[in-house]
Amino acid sequence: MKPQTMGALALAAAAGFGFNTAQAAEWSDTSIGYRYGTRFAEPYNPSKIEKSIVNFTHLSGYKYGTNFINADFLMSDGKENDAHEIYIVYRHTLDLGKVTGKSFAFGPVKGLGLTGGFDVNSKSGDSYESKKRMLVLGPTAFIDVPGFLSVSVLWLNESNKPRTAPAGRHTYDLHPMLNLVWGLPIAKTGLSFEGYMNYIASKGDNEFGGGTAPETNIDATLWYDVGTAAGIGKNTIRVGLGYQYWRNKFGNPHSVTNSTARTPMIRAEYHF
Template identity: 65%
Template sequence: MHHTSLRIQGAIAAGLLVASGAAAAADWADNSIGYRYGTRFAEPYNSQDITKNIINFTHSSGYKYGTNFLNVDLLMSDNKDDNAQEAYITYRHTLDIGKIAGRDLSFGPARGVGFTLGFDWNTKNDNSYASKKRMWVVGPTLMMDVPGFLNISLLALFESNQPKGVSSRYSYDTHPMLNLAWGIPFGGSGFAFEGYLNYIASKGKNEFGGPTAPELNFDGQIMYDLGNTMGMGKNTLRLGLEYQYWRNKFGNPSNVPGSLAKTPMVRLEYHF
């Protein structure tokens, strides 16, 4: 790994430590436990539709100078994917530059300018690839002026992996990602449109010397506030439909079986 990449990753880690300490006194917080189920998941080099049960924990919070987002997915596949179990963790910390500077940085459709740091981490125990992904992310963010939120980020990705058959951790080329993340309510209807869209550039050669391709990953859900109609309180129990479209999954070119996922899901969340 290049020394420059190591210095950048060290700076990101240090920044996250400072940010997490500063965020201890949250102005608001939302935690949820969720469940997702789908029968048409795809995995590269596997031509079969895979059924997965997914349990997740999500934490969102905001404090004086920014916001935190943490999601932990525990994914359980059926026998078409070796009955594999996977853990995938995503963390993002977005600093609001205007709040730090004490200035109004809104312009046009943007209500503010931010700077995002974070990481992805996963491990999976399937019999073939057995991913052990590690990825640092850093870059600017625009917070758009919409009901709820819409953040648009341009992030640099520092990704590595050490799957089966690779003797040491392999670092891909540093590559950019355009990320949109949103949660937009439909007035007072109880419905909301939530999700993310990632466009990820090619990350150079893979750990086996083959080519990688740009990825497009859309994951959106229409959620309904079921708990409010049941007298449980607003946004306590939420039920919805989710759909994921993932082209060139994990950077695998389109000629690889299983590199295209078109996955409908049901989703249930309990917030506390």
């Protein structure tokens, strides 16, 4: 599939089934969150970086699928020149069973879907100043577990235009990503284990003509439902301990300084 074709299909998936369907939402969950860690890593920067991250998240379901949007506002300390970044993710998943009225269940799979969307960011203050644009499209399998687990294989059409790039916006090779997203309650303890895993194949040469390496990004959190314990509503307020492992961050080979991040975090969320 050509990058232009894939990009058009992903835009159609996002536009045709995206925010317009939110008006007919059957359920929704919106939250504001905060996470903090002191051991964030950025490629080519030898320091461990302290970051505070504020996020806005919205998830909703309608007759034929789900919409997800998350916006992170990341604030670094002086070890990254007090850099600021906004990173936005949007995904729409069309449930093929709901669209066709047929069952796509087999084995542990309870249904199939089609996921499309985009990532976009803007960062200022560091030496790179990323301006990422990425379209995604691919199939999703819904796994039959307590809570939820989805497995997607997505094709990525990614470009970037950092301040230091020699020739303007650079488009990487079209490349696949294996994506897992899960939310697993732990009995009736008020605890849940949630997160995502991305395995991203090499995306060809970078903006400077060097090669890229496959990435592994695992972000997982053990959450506790404070809202129920405090009598103010289930999952209204949650606190958690998180950990992110990101090998070959942004496709930088393992030989690059701090291309692998190992970051414990504390987290809190308010849902409304």
